[in-house]
Amino acid sequence: MPDQHLDQEKLATHVLNSTNEAIIAIDNSHQIVFINPAAQTLTGLSARQASHSDVRNLFKDQDDIVYLINTAMIEGRSISDRETIQLRRANTLPLSVSVNVSPLYTDAGVQNGIILTLHDVSNFRQLEQDIQRAQHLEMLKTLAAGLAHEVKNPLGGIRGAAQLLAMELDQRRDLREYTQVMIKETDRINGIIEELMNLTSPRSKVISEVNLSKTINDIVLLQAQTEQGRKIQFNLQLDPSIPPIKGDQTLLTRLFLNLIKNATEALTRDGDITISTRIDSEHHLTRPGQTTVSFVVVRISDNGPGISAKILQKIFTPFYTTKNNGSGLGLAICQKIVTDHDGLLRLDSTPNQGTCCSVYLPFISTIIPNTDLEL
Secondary structure: OOOHHHHHHHHHHHHHHHOOOEEEEEEOOOEEEEEOHHHHHHHOOOHHHHOOOEHHHHOOOOHHHHHHHHHHHHHOOOEEEEEEEEEOOOOOOOEEEEEEEEEEEOOOOOEEEEEEEEEEOHHHHHHHHHHHHHHHHHHHHHHHHHHHHHOHHHHHHHHHHHHHHHHHOOOOHHHHHHHHHHHHHHHHHHHHHHHHHHHHOOOOOOEEEEOHHHHHHHHHHHHHHHOOOOOEEEEEEOOOOOOOEEEEHHHHHHHHHHHHHHHHHHOOOOEEEEEEEEEEEEEEEEOOOOOOEEEEEEEEEEOOOOOOHHHHOOOOOOOOOOOOOOOOOHHHHHHHHHHHOOOEEEEEEEOOOEEEEEEEEEOOOOOOOOOEEEO
16 A cells, blocks of 8 residues: 555645645755755756755845844744845846745644745836836826827917028127027927927838847847947847738838947946846746747847936836937836837946846737736
């Protein structure tokens, strides 16, 4: 007769190895005695590397996680941090996680270690941000309609009056400079209003086959010519096996032109920009009753000064800009283009290390409206 206790142990091990939750078991001397595959993926450590190593060395630069571990170990109680903790990993960007630590007891009620559980919450944070951006765009629609009606017509009158005044002051070059400034500034304001109208009420998409590699190559060729006076190295890692995707060629060209231009402007003078494409296996587009659809991800990375966490929270807010002559609508328009293609736009940055912008576009034969994202 099979040993029932042994079968239960095998089942428990199978469950721990199959769950998506990252689980690490630690004994009373802070040694790791078990790490499941999900935890190995999350931390970037193999079972061999982690086995019987001190967990405090694994998280030596993570005081918040070490504090939770020590508290659960000393006080013998569960403790959690459901807020975002940035899990720092080697050779990759930090990851937002929630942490739970619980004491581990024997059948006799003696504590012989703790269980550390890590949960990746980065996707949920991203969805929350996407919802907030969508709400901002809804509010902007009313603002845009009011601006178009109340500002554009008077603005045209001001520009016309300035042009007539310039003609009258043809011999007064000193005074004509003022009229030139007036015309230039009215054109600038008009351009901002046009951008705002495009953001809130864009034209209908014209769907065609879009070759991402060719589109990006053409943009980089143009941008490299524009930046000839600077030592900027463009590193292209484009997957040639990715076939054309369905999308609006004009809008997607504008999207990648804006993002690549932002990357070049982020470099103080010289630097590297890496652009890669690949099929993403972690995210899928789903509809009830239909098979899941993969995403194509385009990543644009620079090794510039990076963006602080405080600025990163506001970077997609319309009219917010850190540029001297920026309108603050560029990234908001990029977000709108990606959303209209049922995609995702992510921006990750570390000060003094650089910024990575990731565009996820569904690899489907037709653009499907009102889809749900499975993350």
